[in-house]
Amino acid sequence: MKYKTNALLVFLNFIFACSNPARQDNQKDSTENNAVHADSVTVDSVKGGNLVKSEAPDASVKITQGYAMPRFDDKQAQSPINILTDSTINNSHESINLAFKVGVTAIENLGHTIQLDFKDGSTTLAGGKVYFSKQFHFHTPSEHLIDGMTFPLEMHIVNILDDSTDRNHPRYLVVAFLFKMGRENKFIKEFLNEIPAEEGKDSLPSGEVKFEDLFNTIPKNEQGYYSYKGSLTTPPYSESVDWIIKKYILEASPEQIYKIEKMEGDNARHVQALNKRRVSNS
DSSP: OOOOTTSOOOOOSOOOOOOOOOSSOSSOOOTTOOEEGGGTEEOOSSTTTTEEEOOSTTOSSSEEEOTTSOBOOSSSSOSOOEEOGGGOEEOOOOOEEEEOOSSEEEEEEOSSOEEEEEOTTOEEEETTEEEEEEEEEEESSOSSEETTBOOSEEEEEEEEETTOSOTTSOOEEEEEEEEEEOSOOHHHHHHHTTSOSSTTOEEOOSSOOOTHHHHTTSOGGGOOEEEEEEOOSSTTOOSOEEEEEESSOEEEOHHHHHHHHHHHOSOOOOOBOOTTOOOEEO
C-alpha cells in the first residue's frame, strides 16, 4: 500500500487498547543514551547525542529529543511505536470479529481526548477470546508511525478481556485506525457536532453511531493489520495491551480533523523503543 508522504505525520479482521497525554509526556528523556540500539539507529556518540536542535520559529526550547527517535524507559514494552514494515514478520491472517451495539451511551470531552462509550453488550472476539468493548477515542496527530510517517488522526477502540483473573490488572485489546485528510468521513459526521465544546462535559447522543459506516469503507481485500504487544499510552502505561493497527488508511475531511484537534489538542505520546519485540504483519 502506498502512503501519501504529505500526510501529517479494524469489522472484520483485526484487534486493540490505549489512551494518552501529549508527546511531551512524563516519560524520562533518555539523555544518557547515546545510541538507539533497539531500532538500529545510531546518533552522535556524545552525551546527549539523542538530542537535536529545535529550529522551528515557535520552538519553546532549543534542544529536544528528535521526533523520529524512540524514547527509552525502564519498562521494555511501551507504546506507541514506529512500525517499520520491512522488519515485520508475516503471520497467518486471524479473523477478528466486532459486534457493537448500535449507538453509544455518552459522548465525552475529556480535555485530553474525545471519547465515546459503548453500550453494554458490545464485544470483540479475537483469538478465541471474548473482549468487552468499552470505548473509542482519538489522538491528534497519530500515535503510531508507519515507516516514520505520521498521520493527522488515529482512533482507538478499547476492549477488556472478559475472563481476566485479576480485575485490578486487566488485559486489553486495542484496535487502531489511522486517518489521512481527504473526503468527509460519514462515521465521524454522525457524532462530531454532538461533542460538548466544554472540557469535562458529556452528552447523550441524539442519533445512532453506526460502525458499519466506518468498516464498509475498507475494501474486502484490504483487511490486513499489524499487531504487537505493548502498553497503554497514558499513565500508568501498563504493559497489558495487545495492539492491532489496521493497514488501510481511512479518510476524514480537513475540517473534521481540525475540529477534533482543536478540542483535544496535540495528545499523541512520543514513539517508544521497540526493544526485542517483533511486529506481526497479517
